Amino acid sequence: MSQELVIQTENLTKRYGSLAAVNDVSLHVKKGEIYGFLGLNGAGKTTAIRLLLGLAHPSSGSAFLEGQRIRSGRPGPWNRVGYLVEMPYAYPELSVRENLQVVAQLRHLRDPQAISRIIQQLRLDAYQDIKARNLSMGNAQRLGLAKALIHEPDILILDEPTNGLDPAGIVEVRELLKGLARERGVTIFISSHILGEIAKLASRIGIIHEGRLVQEIDATELNTIRQKRLILEFRDAEKGRKTLQALGFEVLPGQAGWVIRQEKAIQHPDDLAVALVERDCPPMRLQVAEEDLESYFLRIISNKNE
Ligand code: ATP
Numbered sequence: 001m002s003q004e005l006v007i008q009t010e011n012l013t014k015r016y017g018s019l020a021a022v023n024d025v026s027l028h029v030k031k032g033e034i035y036g037f038l039g040l041n042g043a044g045k046t047t048a049i050r051l052l053l054g055l056a057h058p059s060s061g062s063a064f065l066e067g068q069r070i071r072s073g074r075p076g077p078w079n080r081v082g083y084l085v086e087m088p089y090a091y092p093e094l095s096v097r098e099n100l101q102v103v104a105q106l107r108h109l110r111d112p113q114a115i116s117r118i119i120q121q122l123r124l125d126a127y128q129d130i131k132a133r134n135l136s137m138g139n140a141q142r143l144g145l146a147k148a149l150i151h152e153p154d155i156l157i158l159d160e161p162t163n164g165l166d167p168a169g170i171v172e173v174r175e176l177l178k179g180l181a182r183e184r185g186v187t188i189f190i191s192s193h194i195l196g197e198i199a200k201l202a203s204r205i206g207i208i209h210e211g212r213l214v215q216e217i218d219a220t221e222l223n224t225i226r227q228k229r230l231i232l233e234f235r236d237a238e239k240g241r242k243t244l245q246a247l248g249f250e251v252l253p254g255q256a257g258w259v260i261r262q263e264k265a266i267q268h269p270d271d272l273a274v275a276l277v278e279r280d281c282p283p284m285r286l287q288v289a290e291e292d293l294e295s296y297f298l299r300i301i302s303n304k305n306e
Pocket of ligand 1: 044047
């Protein structure tokens with residue numbers, strides 16, 4: 001077990017009857033990393049997170065936090081872990097501040113400023129005296145995050161923490177989490193079904209589909225592995241297609257013009273433009289386009305289905 005891995009699973013599996021909700025998952029999260037755990041609804045994210053937190057028993061395999069094997073109902077490094085799983089749970093009849101007071105007591109926090117600090121950090125000031133049951137979904141989520149963060153944990157495990165937040169709230173939470181990783185070296189494991197959102201936040205990404213971990217990559221690798229294509233439009237489309245084929249390219253129909261996927265064309269579109277002009281077939285438009293993030297995600301998981 002490597003020391004620098006703060007969160008790790010080994011062949012982690014959870015079955016419900018014949019369904020493997022989490023199937024042979026081995027994931028690796030290093031200290032200070034923001035790890036985006038990405039999957040469609042029902043992919044197994046929440047189940048995996050529950051296993052990481054000892055809230056469910058694995059059918060086989062193991063989960064480790066800071067090298068310590070997690071067993072449900074047993075001691076673990078829980079005072080160093082903050083978490084938010086599914087709908088944030090709160091005492092509905094207590095106010096935001098009272099809910100946080102309960103958490104502070106349960107966690108034996110001595111710092112009298114801890115509650116006010118976290119209320120401010122999560123911008124809950126205006127809502128601190130409102131009963132939890134009357135909070136909007138976004139503010140209930142903020143209260144959930146406040147409870148996860150109040151004891152300044154070293155490891156944060158968050159299941160879809162931006163659910164219900166408006167776009168400004170999503171940006172705020174993203175900046176808050178980035179700051180915690182950057183300034184305090186907090187290791188953050190965050191699930192989502194939106195690759196675009198994860199790509200803006202995570203340094204490493206794990207993709208889960210139908211219970212299986214299909215890919216673990218650095219976020220910076222995303223740009224190089226997203227498929228690129230060259231799109232060409234001609235005044236005379238048929239002449240354009242024939243000329244491209246005569247130049248040795250495989251030409252596919254696209255939404256706007258012809259599409260070429262060959263590396264030679266994508267790397268040197270200028271050479272191709274010159275060759276087309278020389279053959280009296282100049283393109284009206286020539287553009288290298290990159291696969292968008294959602295298409296990449298769907299391609300990766302559909303490859304796994306084949
Ligand atoms: P979502 O984003 O919709 O919450 P998810 O990726 O978190 O999805 P899970 O909630 O982990 O997915 O569910 C994975 C699969 O396991 C689903 O098919 C779900 O129906 C099933 N499942 C989860 N918990 C149980 C349970 N307690 N009993 C039976 N099946 C379950």
